[in-house]
Amino acid sequence: MRIPYENIALVNAPYRKALTEKFDALLERGWFILGDEVTGFEQAFAHYTGNVYCTGVGNGLDALIFSLLALKLPAGSEVIVPSNTYIATILAVIHAGLVPVLAEPDPSTYNLTAEGIENVRTSKTRAVLLAHLYGKCCSMTAIMALAERYGLAVIEDCAQSHGAMYKGQPAGSFGTAAAFSFYPTKNLGALGDGGAVVTNDPALDQHVRLLRNYGSGKKYHNQIPGWNSRLDEIQAAFLQIKLQSLNEMNRHKQELAAIYRAGLNSSFILPVEEPDHSDVYHIFAIRHPDRDKLRAYLAENGIGTEVHYPVPPHRQQALAAYFTGQEFPVSEEIHRTVLSLPCSAAHTQEQVREVAELMNRFGK
Numbered sequence: 051m052r053i054p055y056e057n058i059a060l061v062n063a064p065y066r067k068a069l070t071e072k073f074d075a076l077l078e079r080g081w082f083i084l085g086d087e088v089t090g091f092e093q094a095f096a097h098y099t100g101n102v103y104c105t106g107v108g109n110g111l112d113a114l115i116f117s118l119l120a121l122k123l124p125a126g127s128e129v130i131v132p133s134n135t136y137i138a139t140i141l142a143v144i145h146a147g148l149v150p151v152l153a154e155p156d157p158s159t160y161n162l163t164a165e166g167i168e169n170v171r172t173s174k175t176r177a178v179l180l181a182h183l184y185g186k187c188c189s190m191t192a193i194m195a196l197a198e199r200y201g202l203a204v205i206e207d208c209a210q211s212h213g214a215m216y217k218g219q220p221a222g223s224f225g226t227a228a229a230f231s232f233y234p235t236k237n238l239g240a241l242g243d244g245g246a247v248v249t250n251d252p253a254l255d256q257h258v259r260l261l262r263n264y265g266s267g268k269k270y271h272n273q274i275p276g277w278n279s280r281l282d283e284i285q286a287a288f289l290q291i292k293l294q295s296l297n298e299m300n301r302h303k304q305e306l307a308a309i310y311r312a313g314l315n316s317s318f319i320l321p322v323e324e325p326d327h328s329d330v331y332h333i334f335a336i337r338h339p340d341r342d343k344l345r346a347y348l349a350e351n352g353i354g355t356e357v358h359y360p361v362p363p364h365r366q367q368a369l370a371a372y373f374t375g376q377e378f379p380v381s382e383e384i385h386r387t388v389l390s391l392p393c394s395a396a397h398t399q400e401q402v403r404e405v406a407e408l409m410n411r412f413g414k
């Protein structure tokens with residue numbers, strides 16, 4: 051592709067010198083699991099997300115599972131999740147031994163709302179696991195008010211929203227805890243897998259610390275049956291380097307998004323902009339009724355795109371047993387029409403202008 055959807059090598063190129071120097075130093079030191087780099091990153095990332103505590107874990111899915119387990123909810127508790135999220139959000143509920151209940155998102159923001167949550171709440175609902183999808187925060191004031199009214203825990207899935215804000219407050223600082231992924235394509239991406247749980251609750255943080263390390267707080271003494279899911283020293287060191295440029299990188303993506311907004315004609319449904327939100331465009335998702343044709347047309351012209359996501363979670367074979375007979379028309383419509391455009395740290399404003407111009411000629 052002339053303009054690929056993503057080029058992770060190019061995204062990481064500006065950090066090459068700092069990363070390789072750091073790698074050499076770590077190789078020299080020979081300490082790879084749970085050391086100063088993990089502690090250093092945890093402190094920096096807790097601060098960045100407006101939290102007191104952060105625990106680095108192996109990936110975003112485990113961050114979600116551990117956040118839920120640390121709530122210590124009774125078996126059979128229902129957890130409300132968005133019907134249009136990446137499957138990991140829903141898998142986390144299942145792996146935590148809880149019952150996922152899907153709520154439809156707002157069709158214009160693609161995010162859960164207080165109303166959507168209220169529509170599926172039952173007497174068994176104990177928590178909401180919401181996702182700030184595509185880099186946009188859910189409207190948290192109404193959601194937190196609803197959660198307070200019914201005594202629900204709120205876990206934020208921030209895998210796509212590093213640095214996003216709502217009313218000047220960062221994603222990951224609203225709920226009981228928040229889970230982040232550092233998968234290489236994320237706004238803050240490692241050079242491998244990584245994740246973190248952030249919270250202001252010391253007991254919750256301690257529980258996640260045990261869970262990630264065989265249930266052990268003291269070497270060879272195991273308090274609970276835990277996992278092996280630790281952020282490693284090399285990734286933690288790399289993430290500290292990249293965290294320093296995260297705001298700048300997010301600003302770059304916001305500038306690219308503004309060019310799409312100014313340039314694309316009205317045949318495309320654009321991501322909404324709202325006054326209280328600062329979105330970080332992990333994904334710049336537009337919608338079009340002829341999505342597949344549009345995607346093929348762009349590919350013919352050398353432009354790479356993606357679909358996040360082609361199959362709604364309730365139609366995935368893995369989840370068929372959980373949601374048989376249930377219908378989620380809003381999620382279906384989003385999945386049928388959504389298209390992700392090139393909008394990364396490695397894309398230039400000229401490239402994005404070119405994509406927008408090409409798109410405006412689609413079907414003409």
Ligand SMILES: Cc1ncc(COP(=O)(O)O)c(C=O)c1O
Nearest residue numbers: 109110111136138139209231233
């Ligand atoms: C919304 C969402 N939740 C959770 C995850 C899981 O993160 P990971 O791939 O690090 O397990 C991802 C990304 O992969 C995601 O996009």
